Amino acid sequence: MRVFADFHVHTGAAKGRPVKMAASHQLTVAASLDWAIRVKGLHVVGLVDAVCDPVLEEIRDLCRAGHLVPVRGGGLMYQGSLLVVLGAEVEIRVSEHGAAHFGCWLPTVEAAADFQMWLKTVQCNTGLSSQVARTDPTRLAEEVHARNGLLVVHHAFTPFKGLLGSAADRVADIMPLEVVDAVELGLSADADMADRLKEMREFTFLSNSDAHSLPSIAREFNVLALQELSFTEIQAACRRLGGRAVLMNLGLYPPLGKYYRTRCRSCGALVASKSCACGADTGLVQGVWDRIEAIADDDSPVHPPWRAPYRYIVPLSFVPGVGPRTYAKLLDAFGGEVSLLYAPPSEQALADVVGAKLAARIAAALSGRLPVSPGGAGRYGRIEEA
Secondary structure: OEEEEEEEEOOOEEOOEEOOOOOOOOOOHHHHHHHHHHHHOOOEEEEOEOOOHHHHHHHHHHHHOOOEEEOOOOOEEEOOOEEEEEEEEEEEEEEOOEEEEEEEEEOOHHHHHHHHHHHOOOOOOOOOOOOEOOOOHHHHHHHHHHOOOEEEEOOOOOOOOOHHHHHOOOHHHOOOHHHOOEEEOOOOOOHHHHOOOHHHHHOOEEOOOOEOOOOOOOOOEEEEEOOOOOHHHHHHHHOOOOOOEEEEEEEEOHHHOOOOOOEEOOOOOEOOOOOOOOOOOOOEEOOHHHHHHHHOOOOOOOOOOOOOOEEEEOOHHHOOOOOHHHHHHHHHHHOOHHHHHHOOOOHHHHHHHHOHHHHHHHHHHHOOOOOEEOOEOOEOOEEOOO
């Protein structure tokens, strides 16, 4: 099976309580599942706040109502075609330089509940997302693997809570490489950038959305080769076993990412030194490109032979001129957005729906590259109109 998967979707609110404080309260479990299947056309979605108290309650309610059905091999099936993977995002202070986020993905509701009970011994508040745990990454991996789960380094290169973006220069300085099942690149890095670090060549790469709102679901996603939709199959793909694999990473053209280059928070200018021309000597946010330049041990990437190709995409909402009505027209004409991004229609087919001028712009965006003013310091890059 060719499977479209986004494994990193947050929950803004559940049971009337906030969960991910920085996420939209419209990003509920029910809304996320509906959006993932109806608007985006995904086959797999990962709920990374599933072990938070109110979210786990809602998931149990959906199971009792028959809306989520356990799958042999792990995972929950929604409407017969969307596999739901339950997970947690856990923050650990890994060094004197900072903390990092780790994804803990679990096969069943029972495993998620059991993992939550352990988290309650090391976290102060399991009702909120991405909380600090009083443990170390190796112990976290042991607890996840004891429940037959997957341990993933989340948004590895971002300046805030990215393991290599701020907290450490190497994964091996923090934990054994063999306990990591996959590395998530984050929204401002691609495989070429990551594989400039030799130790990265050990890992399967994933490109996920880290969605904090409904529209941002699947702004990055993966194409997997699986025999069926189940957690066991996903596990095999991450570990490259039995012909299961990540076939392709589809992600933002890195300059569009909001942490691509070092920028000044005060004036927004690109900054190449430790201070900005505007006079601000604080508030500079190091970009992913600059960080990798500083810690890379190879001038150019060397990809292992099994590395999935990384293809640049530009979500339709990023394209100037594509508003809600145009977006709806495109979905009506071509189906879910991930299919459209994976197999773009011809420019003429687009023109039949939205007109020649906008079709040319969308076609250029779907090819992955347009003139871009690079993002940084929390601001997304901007596509420059021709």
